Each structure stands twice: as C-alpha cells, then as structure tokens.
Amino acid sequence: MSMRLREELEAYLFLLPWILGFLIFLVGPLAASLYFSLADYNILQPPKLVGLANYQTMFADDPLFLKSLRITAIYTFASVPLIVTLGYLVALLLNQKVRGLAVWRTIFYLPAVVSGVAVAVMWVWVFDPDGGIVNNLLRLVGIEGPAWFTDPDWALTTLILTSLWGIGGGMVVYLAGMQGVPTHLYEACELDGGGTWNRFRHVTLPMTTPVIFFNLLIGIIGSWQVFTNAFVITNGGPANATLFYVLFLYRQGWKYHKMGYASALAWVLFFIILIFTIVVFKTSGWVYYESDQADQSK
Amino acid sequence: MSTQLQSLPAWRQRRSVHMVMTHTLYYLILATVGTMLMVPFLWMVVSSVKAEHEIFSIPTTWIPERIRWENYTHALESFPFFRSLLNTLFITVSVIVGRLLSTSLAAYAFARMRFRLRTPLFVLVLSTLMIPYHVTLIPTYILFTRLGWIDTFLPLIVPNWLGLGAFYIFLLRQFFMTVPSEMNDAARIDGCSHFGIFARVILPLSIPALATVTIFTFLEQWNDFLAPIIYLNSPDKHTLAIAIQFYRQSASGAGWGPVRTWAHLMVVSLLTMAPCLLLFFFAQRYFIQGVVISGVKG
Numbered sequence A: 001m002s003m004r005l006r007e008e009l010e011a012y013l014f015l016l017p018w019i020l021g022f023l024i025f026l027v028g029p030l031a032a033s034l035y036f037s038l039a040d041y042n043i044l045q046p047p048k049l050v051g052l053a054n055y056q057t058m059f060a061d062d063p064l065f066l067k068s069l070r071i072t073a074i075y076t077f078a079s080v081p082l083i084v085t086l087g088y089l090v091a092l093l094l095n096q097k098v099r100g101l102a103v104w105r106t107i108f109y110l111p112a113v114v115s116g117v118a119v120a121v122m123w124v125w126v127f128d129p130d131g132g133i134v135n136n137l138l139r140l141v142g143i144e145g146p147a148w149f150t151d152p153d154w155a156l157t158t159l160i161l162t163s164l165w166g167i168g169g170g171m172v173v174y175l176a177g178m179q180g181v182p183t184h185l186y187e188a189c190e191l192d193g194g195g196t197w198n199r200f201r202h203v204t205l206p207m208t209t210p211v212i213f214f215n216l217l218i219g220i221i222g223s224w225q226v227f228t229n230a231f232v233i234t235n236g237g238p239a240n241a242t243l244f245y246v247l248f249l250y251r252q253g254w255k256y257h258k259m260g261y262a263s264a265l266a267w268v269l270f271f272i273i274l275i276f277t278i279v280v281f282k283t284s285g286w287v288y289y290e291s292d293q294a295d296q297s298k
Numbered sequence B: 001m002s003t004q005l006q007s008l009p010a011w012r013q014r015r016s017v018h019m020v021m022t023h024t025l026y027y028l029i030l031a032t033v034g035t036m037l038m039v040p041f042l043w044m045v046v047s048s049v050k051a052e053h054e055i056f057s058i059p060t061t062w063i064p065e066r067i068r069w070e071n072y073t074h075a076l077e078s079f080p081f082f083r084s085l086l087n088t089l090f091i092t093v094s095v096i097v098g099r100l101l102s103t104s105l106a107a108y109a110f111a112r113m114r115f116r117l118r119t120p121l122f123v124l125v126l127s128t129l130m131i132p133y134h135v136t137l138i139p140t141y142i143l144f145t146r147l148g149w150i151d152t153f154l155p156l157i158v159p160n161w162l163g164l165g166a167f168y169i170f171l172l173r174q175f176f177m178t179v180p181s182e183m184n185d186a187a188r189i190d191g192c193s194h195f196g197i198f199a200r201v202i203l204p205l206s207i208p209a210l211a212t213v214t215i216f217t218f219l220e221q222w223n224d225f226l227a228p229i230i231y232l233n234s235p236d237k238h239t240l241a242i243a244i245q246f247y248r249q250s251a252s253g254a255g256w257g258p259v260r261t262w263a264h265l266m267v268v269s270l271l272t273m274a275p276c277l278l279l280f281f282f283a284q285r286y287f288i289q290g291v292v293i294s295g296v297k298g
Helices: A002-037 A053-061 A064-094 A100-111 A117-126 A133-140 A155-179 A183-191 A196-225 A229-235 A245-256 A260-283 A291-296 B002-006 B010-048 B068-078 B083-110 B116-131 B133-147 B154-161 B166-176 B181-189 B194-205 B207-222 B226-231 B242-253 B258-282 B284-295
Strands: none
Touching: A002 A260, A002 B083, A002 B116, A002 B133, A002 B194, A002 B226, A053 A064, A053 A260, A064 A100, A064 A133, A064 A155, A064 A196, A064 B010, A100 A155, A100 B010, A100 B133, A100 B258, A100 B284, A117 A229, A117 B242, A117 B258, A133 B010, A133 B194, A155 A196, A155 B002, A155 B284, A183 A196, A196 A291, A196 B194, A229 A245, A229 B116, A229 B133, A245 B133, A245 B226, A260 B116, A260 B133, B002 B258, B068 B083, B068 B258, B083 B116, B083 B154, B083 B166, B083 B194, B083 B207, B133 B154, B133 B226, B133 B284, B154 B226, B166 B207, B181 B194, B194 B207, B207 B284, B226 B242, B242 B258, B258 B284
16 A cells, blocks of 8 residues: 555656646646736736727727638648648659659658748748749749749748648658558458559558548648748738738737737637637548557557 | 560550559659759759859859859858857757656656556646647746746746656657566566666667657757747847848848848758758658657557
C-alpha cells in the first residue's frame, strides 16, 4: 500500500513541470482571456467590463472583421483541399515502384522543411511583377502576368498558390501509409480480377483514409492561423485583400492596444476551429478504420 | 530494355510496352512537379550571386555572367547575421532542452506509472491540443509585461520548460508504450527507482522519438515569427526571422536601389534557411520517421 502511495506521489513529481505550465500558461490565461474579452482593456488602465459589447461590435459593425473572416475561409477552402489532393496524387505516383524513390521524396519534401520569413521573402521576389521568375517565364510564352501580390484581385490567389509548395509534408505521410498497406489485400484484390483502378479504389484509398483525415484536420486548423506570410509578404494588403484573421487580431492587440477586443477575437477563433473540427469528425463516415490494424501499429 | 522486349512473347511485349509508356508518363509528371518545386530555390541561389544590372534583366538569365560572392560579404556587413544567429540558436537550443526534459518526464508518467488521475489528466493533455495559441497569448503577454520580461528571451523559453507542447507529450508517450515492459520489471527487481528506469532504460531506447521532438522543435523555433515579434524589441535581441523583416524594411527605406536589395535579401534568406536544410540532409531518416510516427500512427 505504501508502495502504491509512493508511486502515486512520484508520478505527480514527474508531472510537476507540466502541471505548473498547465496552471500558469493555460488555465490562468484562459480565464483571464475570457474576462478581457468581456472588457475594454488597453493595458494602461485596468479592464472595464462591457458585457458582450466586443462580440456585438465584431458582428454588427466591424466590416474588417467580417472581411478577415471571409478571406481566411476562402483560403482554407481553396488551399487545404488542393494541398491534400495534390500531395496524395504525388504519393500515389511514388508508390508505383518508381526508381530513385529516396531522391524523389527528398525533392518533394524539401520545401516543407523551410518556412517563415526567409520563405516569405523568397516568394515576394519569385512573384515580383517585373524581375520575378514567374512573370519572366510567362513572358517567354507571350503572356504578360499579373502583379500577383500587389494586385488586390490576385494577392489571395497568389498566397494560395504559394501554399502548394508545401505538398511534400503531407505526401510523405500518405506514402508511408500506402507502403504500410498489407500486400495480401492487393493479392486478394487481384484474385478477384481487380485491375489498377480497383486496387486503388478498394484497397489503397480505403486503407489510407485515416491518414487523409489526419492531414485534412491539421491543414484546416493550421490555415486558420496563417500569420507570417500575411504579415511579411502583403501585410494584409493591397486594399486589405489578404487581411488574414490572426493578422487582424494582432493589429487590434499590438497596434491599436485593444486587448479586450483582441481577446474576444481569439475566442471566436477558438470556436471557429472547434466547429470545423467537430464538422470534420461528424462527416468522417468515409474514414475506414480497421481495428486490427490500429492495434498492430505502434 | 529493348533486348528484353524482343525475347518476350507478343502479348507480354504489348503489356510491357504499355508498362514502359505509363512509367515514362509517371516520370514526366514527377519531373515536372519536382522542377516546379525546385525553381524557387534555384531562383534564390542564382539571384544571390547576380550583379545589380542582371537582377531585373529581361529575358531572365539563369547563369550569371560572373558569380559574385562579394554579395555575401556585403550582405553580412549590412545585416546583423551573427548576432541574430546567436540569438536564434540560444533560444532554439534552450527550448529544445526544456521541452525534451519536461515532456519526456510527463510522457513517462502517463506511459509507465500507476496513479489515480492518470486517464483524466491524459485526456486533459490531449484536450489542450485544441486550444489555439492565440487564445492564451494576450494574458500571457500581460503576465510577462508585469514580470518585466519583455525584450528578454524568457517569454520564449520558460513556457517550454514547463511541459507546454501537449503534442510532444502524446508522441513520446506513444513511443514509450512500445518499449517492452519486461525491461521495466527487470530494472525494478534490480532495485531501480522510476527515475532510474526513465533515465537508464526508457530514454536510451527512445532516441528516435527524442530526435523527432528535437527536429520538430528546432524547425518550429527557428522559423517562429509571431512570438519573437511580440516579445523582442531591441535589435540586439532579434532572431534571424525578425532581423530579415527589419532588414527588408530598412533596405527599402534607406534609399538603396531595389536591385542591390534583392540580391542581398536572397543572401540573408538563404543563410537563414541553410541550417534547416542541412539538418534535413543529415537527419533525413529521423525527419521521415518523425512525420510518420506523428502522422500515420498518431
């Protein structure tokens, strides 16, 4: 009995850093954030409770909030399905016993290794209307390319295009999933007279749906939190065409010092992500789980 | 290939021709997509060694008339590279050490120790995965302001010493579970304490998982932008990511020709990406493995 008690106490000792972090950097800030979201707060003066006014302002008379919501939603709905589909297609090709798999995989995965400001600066130069490589190549075939990031009609589209550079991240996971499909399933399919299409439709695809599901979810959550590219490449412009949600939140907090309003925005973001997560889970009937398989995997 | 074809019967020949054609198509698609992904990198490298008048030349030159390494020395003279590199390294290494310690301790408790709140606490850890960083950002920022930690590295480091990073606790716990428990029991019989088992049995056997945590954390910290831009003000505290952003703004404001700016910007961006690329080439196995552990099995 004393052994049990000892182990119990020891366990909390192991968990002590996490428990402290959980209380100081999660529970405390969550409560404070909820409180701030119901207040007027500019850091200099103490918070003044205003009820739900922040949330009312947002939806009733802040066109920029609605705009940032729309922009981020468009980005999510365009970029995530494209990245998932293209990454999956490339993985399918690499799964066809091609030669030099390691080399191909390195080439496709490499862009996923780098990110942040350095990559953002690279994109600004790649899509530079005059000196950039994209418009230069287009000129070779006689097309005068748009101004990309500096054209309000093209800026968001261009950001979506640049996001496709990261298809390799998901691709590696799909490929690993495909290579983990037991060969006896393919053999069984072949015995039933199934060709390439049937093998894909009835073996590869169902067996890799959990991996697709995982990447879809991670992709949606990530796309609602886009910040660096919007800040560095376009700084929300031109004409607020790329005013992503988190950039809007950052400006409210650190440019205009409306910490109450920014906190309310953060909570709305939390609920948006929560709703997307729930919807993705609720509509996940297409995901195939073989419980056997789950037990075998480590 | 052709000699093989001649010795085969007609129907197999037709099938082989079909195979060769589809495989040629596969390689064509792979090469096209691969080239598209590599062009931005190549374009950066080429631009970084170009002369001023070549940068905006139309049509684009892929091979500079002369490789101007002096662009690199000039860029390093005007860009605080070593200061920012040192800052970034210091933050990244501190976060990695703290995260490895705190998350592996917590993961060990969840994987190997018996205590009454094990399941509810683990569910709590997982549920924190859903909370976006931005919800706790504002109160955390205010807390650090009150502590006088603004413009120090502490806000970037301390939370990671307290087990922040539920995803890594989950990942390590999954890995620790796969270590055969007989090893645990043997060590216990030999009079090993839980800490002894953790330090001398589990950790040495979990090098691949620890490497994964290290790599992911490295990339995340190296490229982070939001937290450094909020917490670090003075230029001698800047990380590479913010230093580039400031370099860019000052470059366009200081009356430099855009030409010179672009070559130099490509230099500093490349130098910032280089450690991530090097890490990838030297630890590719752990990269792929890590992506697979977290993506396929997670």
